Amino acid sequence: xxxxxxxxxxxxxxxxxxxxxxxxxxxxxxxxxxxxxxxxxxxxxxxxxxxxxxxxxxxxxxxxxxxxxxxxxxxxxxxxxxxxxxxxxxxxxxxxxxxxxxxxxxxxxxxxxxxxxxxxxxxxxxxxxxxxxxxxxxxxxxxxxxxxxxxxxxxxxxxxxxxxxxxxxxxxxxxxxxxxxxxxxxxxxxxxxxxxxxxxxxxxxxxxxxxxxxxxxxxxxxxxxxxxxxxxxxxxxxxxxxxxxxxx
Amino acid sequence: xxxxxxxxxxxxxxxxxxxxxxxxxxxxxxxxxxxxxxxxxxxxxxxxxxxxxxxxxxxxxxxxxxxxxxxxxxxxxxxxxxxxxxxxxxxxxxxxxxxxxxxxxxxxxxxxxxxxxxxxxxxxxxxxxxxxxxxxxxxxxxxxxxxxxxxxxxxxxxxxxxxxxxxxxxxxxxxxxxxxxxxxxxxxxxxxxxxxxxxxxxxxxxxxxxxxxxxxxxxxxxxxxxxxxxxxxxxxxxxxxxxxxxxxxxxxxxxxxxxxxxxxxxxxxxxxxxxxxxxxxxxxxxxxxxxxxxxxxxxxxxxxxxxxxxxxxxxxxxxxxxxxxxxxxxxxxxxxxxxxxxxxxxxxxxxxxxxxxxxxxxxxxxxxxxxxxxxxxxxxxxxxxxxxxxxxxxxxxxxxxxxxxxxxxxxxxxxxxxxxxxxxxxxxxxxxxxxxxxxxx
Ligand SMILES: Cc1cc2nc3c(=O)[nH]c(=O)nc-3n(C[C@H](O)[C@H](O)[C@H](O)COP(=O)(O)OP(=O)(O)OC[C@H]3O[C@@H](n4cnc5c(N)ncnc54)[C@H](O)[C@@H]3O)c2cc1C
Ligand SMILES: NC(=O)c1ccc[n+]([C@@H]2O[C@H](COP(=O)([O-])OP(=O)(O)OC[C@H]3O[C@@H](n4cnc5c(N)ncnc54)[C@H](OP(=O)(O)O)[C@@H]3O)[C@@H](O)[C@H]2O)c1
Numbered sequence: 001x002x003x004x005x006x007x008x009x010x011x012x013x014x015x016x017x018x019x020x021x022x023x024x025x026x027x028x029x030x031x032x033x034x035x036x037x038x039x040x041x042x043x044x045x046x047x048x049x050x051x052x053x054x055x056x057x058x059x060x061x062x063x064x065x066x067x068x069x070x071x072x073x074x075x076x077x078x079x080x081x082x083x084x085x086x087x088x089x090x091x092x093x094x095x096x097x098x099x100x101x102x103x104x105x106x107x108x109x110x111x112x113x114x115x116x117x118x119x120x121x122x123x124x125x126x127x128x129x130x131x132x133x134x135x136x137x138x139x140x141x142x143x144x145x146x147x148x149x150x151x152x153x154x155x156x157x158x159x160x161x162x163x164x165x166x167x168x169x170x171x172x173x174x175x176x177x178x179x180x181x182x183x184x185x186x187x188x189x190x191x192x193x194x195x196x197x198x199x200x201x202x203x204x205x206x207x208x209x210x211x212x213x214x215x216x217x218x219x220x221x222x223x224x225x226x227x228x229x230x231x232x233x234x235x236x237x238x239x240x241x242x243x244x245x246x247x248x
Numbered sequence: 249x250x251x252x253x254x255x256x257x258x259x260x261x262x263x264x265x266x267x268x269x270x271x272x273x274x275x276x277x278x279x280x281x282x283x284x285x286x287x288x289x290x291x292x293x294x295x296x297x298x299x300x301x302x303x304x305x306x307x308x309x310x311x312x313x314x315x316x317x318x319x320x321x322x323x324x325x326x327x328x329x330x331x332x333x334x335x336x337x338x339x340x341x342x343x344x345x346x347x348x349x350x351x352x353x354x355x356x357x358x359x360x361x362x363x364x365x366x367x368x369x370x371x372x373x374x375x376x377x378x379x380x381x382x383x384x385x386x387x388x389x390x391x392x393x394x395x396x397x398x399x400x401x402x403x404x405x406x407x408x409x410x411x412x413x414x415x416x417x418x419x420x421x422x423x424x425x426x427x428x429x430x431x432x433x434x435x436x437x438x439x440x441x442x443x444x445x446x447x448x449x450x451x452x453x454x455x456x457x458x459x460x461x462x463x464x465x466x467x468x469x470x471x472x473x474x475x476x477x478x479x480x481x482x483x484x485x486x487x488x489x490x491x492x493x494x495x496x497x498x499x500x501x502x503x504x505x506x507x508x509x510x511x512x513x514x515x516x517x518x519x520x521x522x523x524x525x526x527x528x529x530x531x532x533x534x535x536x537x538x539x540x541x542x543x544x545x546x547x548x549x550x551x552x553x554x555x556x557x558x559x560x561x562x563x564x565x566x567x568x569x570x571x572x573x574x575x576x577x578x579x580x581x582x583x584x585x586x587x588x589x590x591x592x593x594x595x596x597x598x599x600x601x602x603x604x605x606x607x608x609x610x611x612x613x614x615x616x617x618x619x620x621x622x623x624x625x626x627x628x629x630x631x632x633x634x635x636x637x638x639x640x641x642x643x644x645x646x647x648x649x650x651x652x653x654x655x656x657x658x659x660x661x662x663x664x665x666x667x668x669x670x671x672x673x674x675x676x677x678x679x680x681x682x683x684x685x686x687x688x689x
Contacts, residue, residue, distance in 0.1 A: 017268075017308065045269075045325075049311035053336050189268060 007083020008032040012063060012119060017188045018138060019088035020046055021208030026084070027054035029212065034082055036063035036074070065089045065115030071122045084215065085123045086136040087116045090157070092190050095150045105152045112156035117163045124167055127176040134177040134215060137164045141184050141223065144232040147248055168220060179214055180221045183207055184228035200225065251303065254552050255293040256507075256559030257621050257649055260682060262303040267327075269309070273414055274388040276304055283680040286410045288327065288354030292361060293562045294649025295682035296409050304414065306356050312336070313417060320422040321379055326356030326415040333422075338538065339494050342422040343479070345377040351543050356415045361646035362407030362607040364598065364614075366455035366477065366542070372601025373609050374420075375406035381418035386678035390416060404669040406604030409645050411684055412675050427493035429480040430455070430541040433533045436526070440470025440577055444613070447474070447597040454478045455541075461522045462593035462617050463515070465584035469577065472595060473529040477541055485535070497537050503549040507557045515587050545592075555620040561649050563632055564608075564616035566598060567641035572613040575639035579632055583617060586628045590617040605662040605669070608644040616647065626650060645683065656687040663688070 009026045013019045014035035023033050027050045035043050035058060043060040051058045063074055065087075075081070093108035120135055127133030142150055143157030161180055168178035185191060185201040207224050214222040223229040238246070252259035264287075267273045277284065282301035289307070290297050297303070306327030314323040320342055322333065331351035333344060346365040348358065357363075359381060362373045371377070380394035383405055393402035405412045433453070437443035443458050450456050455477035464471055482493050489495075545551055552560070567575040576595075583590060593616065600611040608614075617632075619625045633655045636643060642659025643651050657663060667688070670676045 045311045045313060048313050052312040052315055053332070187266075192266060 006031040009084040010034040010082035013088035017204040021204035022211045025208035025212035027056045032057040036061040068118045071119045084134040088138045109156045113159040136179045138181045183224045253293045260298045264303045266308045285681040286414045288357030291353045292646040298682045323419040343425045346374040360410045366457045369599035373603040379419040382416045384414040386674045403604045407607035426482045427480045428496045430477040431480045432536045433476040435474040437472045443472040458595040460593045460595040462590035504553040507553045558621040560620045562647040564644040564647040565636045566614040567612045567639045569612040571639035592618045605666040
C-alpha cells in the first residue's frame with residue numbers, strides 16, 4: 001500500500017550499494033529521497049536512476065561524516081527535515097594493517113562510530129522537538145562481539161549499536177522510532193574479493209527490502225539475513241576462554 | 249565461482265569480479281593479467297559468457313540514466329535487465345523495439361548477441377534500434393559508437409559477443425504502445441510446406457513464430473503451430489480492460505527447485521507432450537497479455553533444470569531463404585530419426601534486416617532445437633552442422649556450446665573484418681571467452 005504523503009528519506013552514505021538499495025526500497029513506496037555523500041556528484045547516476053524508475057523526487061547533497069562541525073548546517077540546508085534518516089556510513093579498514101597504524105585505526109573508528117553517532121544526535125534532537133521521525137542506523141553483526149579478525153571495525157559498530165540502543169530508549173518516550181540494522185555478510189564493494197559463504201550472504205537488495213519492512217513494522221533491531229540473530233546469539237554465549245582461542 | 253550458461257553445459261570455475269562503475273571497469277581491464285569477458289545474466293546457453301581467467305559481472309552496473317519521452321530514447325547502464333525496462337516502461341506506454349523470449353537478459357547481453365525477436369522480419373535485429381553505446385576498450389578508453397560515429401567498431405560490437413570490449417552504457421529507442429495486450433492468431437499447420445507458406449503469407453503480422461514438432465517424421469514432418477501477433481490498440485480491448493489498458497496482469501510463477509532426473513524428459517515423454525500440444529492448440533484469434541505472448545517460459549523459474557544435471561544444448565541455425573525448404577526438411581528428418589527429444593523447437597522467418605559483423609540473423613528460416621545432453625548428442629549436432637554448412641547457413645553464437653571453428657568460419661563471412669577491427673582497437677588478446685577460444689582459435 002502506498003501512503004498518500006510518504007515522508008522524505010535521508011540516506012547518509014548513499015554511494016554504498018546498501019544505501020542505494022535502501023533508497024530504492026523507499027522510493028518504490030513513493031518516498032522522496034535526499035541522498036548524501038562525500039563528493040556527491042558521484043550520486044548523479046543513482047539520482048537519475050531512482051527518479052526514472054520510481055517517479056519520486058530525488059535530490060543529492062554533500063556530506064562528510066567526519067566533518068562533525070558541519071552536520072547542523074548540513075541538516076538545515078536540506079529542502080525539508082526528512083521524516084526518516086538512514087545512516088549507512090561505515091569504514092571496514094584493514095584490520096591487520098590498522099593494528100600497526102593507529103592513525104588508520106582511529107579513522108575507521110571515527111568514520112564508523114563517532115561520525116554516525118554525531119550526525120544522528122543532531123537529527124534526534126530535531127525529531128524529539130517534533131515528536132516524530134524515524135532514525136535507522138546500519139550497524140553490523142561485527143559489533144555483537146569483538147573478534148580478533150576485525151575488532152577495530154567491530155568495536156566501532158559495537159559503539160554504534162549501543163548508542164542506537166540508548167537513543168531508542170530516550171526517543172521511545174517522545175514517539176520517535178530508532179531501528180538498528182545488523183547485516184551479516186553482504187555482497188558489496190566493501191566485501192569484494194572476500195570468500196563469503198553463499199547461504200549467509202545477502203545481496204544489497206535484500207538489505208533494502210528488510211530495512212523498509214522493519215521500518216514499516218516499527219522494529220527495534222533487525223538482522224539481515226535473519227539467521228544471523230541466532231548465529232550471533234551462540235557466538236555471544238561462548239565463554240571467553242574458548243572464544244579467545246577460536247580463529248573467527 | 250562455478251558458472252555455466254542457461255544450458256548448464258559447459259560449466260567452468262571462473263574468477264569473477266563485479267563491475268560497479270566506469271572507474272571500476274577501467275581498473276579491471278588495466279589490471280588484468282589474462283583475458284577477460286563481460287557477463288550479463290548468463291542467459292546465453294553455452295560458453296559465450298565464461299572465461300576462467302576473468303569474468304566481469306555487469307549486474308551492479310544497472311542504472312537507468314535518461315529517458316526522452318518525445319523520442320522514446322532510453323539510456324541505461326549495460327547491466328540493466330530487460331525485466332526492469334519492462335516493469336518501468338510498459339506502464340508508461342513503451343515497449344522494447346525487439347525482445348528475446350525471456351525478460352531475464354541484460355541490455356549488454358542483448359547488444360552483444362544482437363538479439364532478434366518475433367518481429368525480426370519487420371524490425372530487424374535489436375541493434376538496429378541502438379542509437380549509441382559507450383564501449384570500454386582494452387586500454388581503458390571509453391569510445392562512443394553509433395551508426396555514424398566509429399561505425400566499424402559499432403558493427404563489430406553489435407553481435408560481437410563481448411570480444412571488442414565492455415559495453416558500459418547504451419541508448420535504445422523504445423516504441424510506443426497503447427495497451428499491454430497482444431492480438432494473437434493461432435494457425436495449425438500439418439507439414440513443413442504448410443507452415444512455410446503460412447509464414448510467407450503472414451509478412452504483415454508484426455510478430456510471428458512457430459512451435460514445431462521436432463520429433464515427428466514422415467507425413468507429419470514439420471507439423472507446427474504458428475503464432476501471429478500485433479500490439480492491441482485501446483479499441484481492441486473489451487471495456488473491462490480499457491480502463492487501464494497498460495496494466496500488466498499479475499503472473500503466477502512456478503519454479504523447478506532442483507535438476508530433475510533425466511527420465512522426465514525422455515523421448516517418449518516429449519513425443520507424448522508434442523502430440524498433445526499439437527492437438528490441443530486452439531486455432532483462432534484472441535487477446536493475450538504481453539508476458540504470455542513473449543515470455544511464456546519465464547512463468548517457470550529455472551525451467552532449464554527440467555533437463556537434469558547434465559544440462560542441455562540448444563542448436564539454433566538459420567538458412568538462406570532459397571535453401572530453407574530443402575535444408576529444413578533434412579534437418580528435421582535427421583532430428584526425428586535420431587529421436588533425441590527436442591522439446592522446445594521453434595521456427596521463424598527472418599527478414600533481410602542487416603546487422604553487425606557477427607550478427608546471427610540473415611534472410612531465411614531459423615530453427616531452434618533443444619537436446620538434453622547425452623553421449624549421442626555431439627554426433628547428432630555434427631550431422632546437423634554439416635547440413636547447415638551445405639546450405640550456406642550459420643549457427644547462433646548465443647545458443648552454441650559445441651560448434652567447430654570450420655562451421656563458424658563458413659557461416660560468418662565477415663569474420664576477417666571483425667578480427668581486423670578487434671586488432672585495430674587492441675581487443676585481440678585482451679577479451680576472450682571459452683566460446684571464442686573454441687571457435688576462433
Ligand atoms: C528462455 C530464453 C529465450 C531466449 N530467446 C531468445 C530470442 O528469442 N532471441 C534471441 O536472439 N536470443 C534469445 N535468447 C538468448 C539471449 O537473448 C542471449 O543469449 C542474450 O545475449 C543473453 O543476455 P545476457 O545478459 O544473459 O548475456 P550473457 O549470456 O551473460 O552474455 C552473452 C554474451 O554477451 C556478452 N556481454 C554481456 N554483457 C556485455 C557487456 N556489458 N559488454 C560486452 N559484452 C557483453 C557476453 O560476453 C557474451 O558473449 C534466449 C535465451 C533464453 C534463456
Ligand atoms: N558489506 C557487508 O558485508 C556489511 C556487513 C555489515 C554491515 N555493513 C555496513 O553497511 C554499510 C554499507 O556498507 P557497504 O557494504 O555498502 O560498503 P561501502 O560501499 O564501503 O559503504 C560505506 C559507505 O560509507 C561512506 N563513507 C565512508 N566514509 C565517509 C565519510 N567520511 N563521509 C561520508 N560517507 C562516508 C562511503 O562513501 P564513499 O563512497 O564516499 O566512500 C559509503 O557510502 C556500512 O556501514 C557497513 O559497515 C556492511
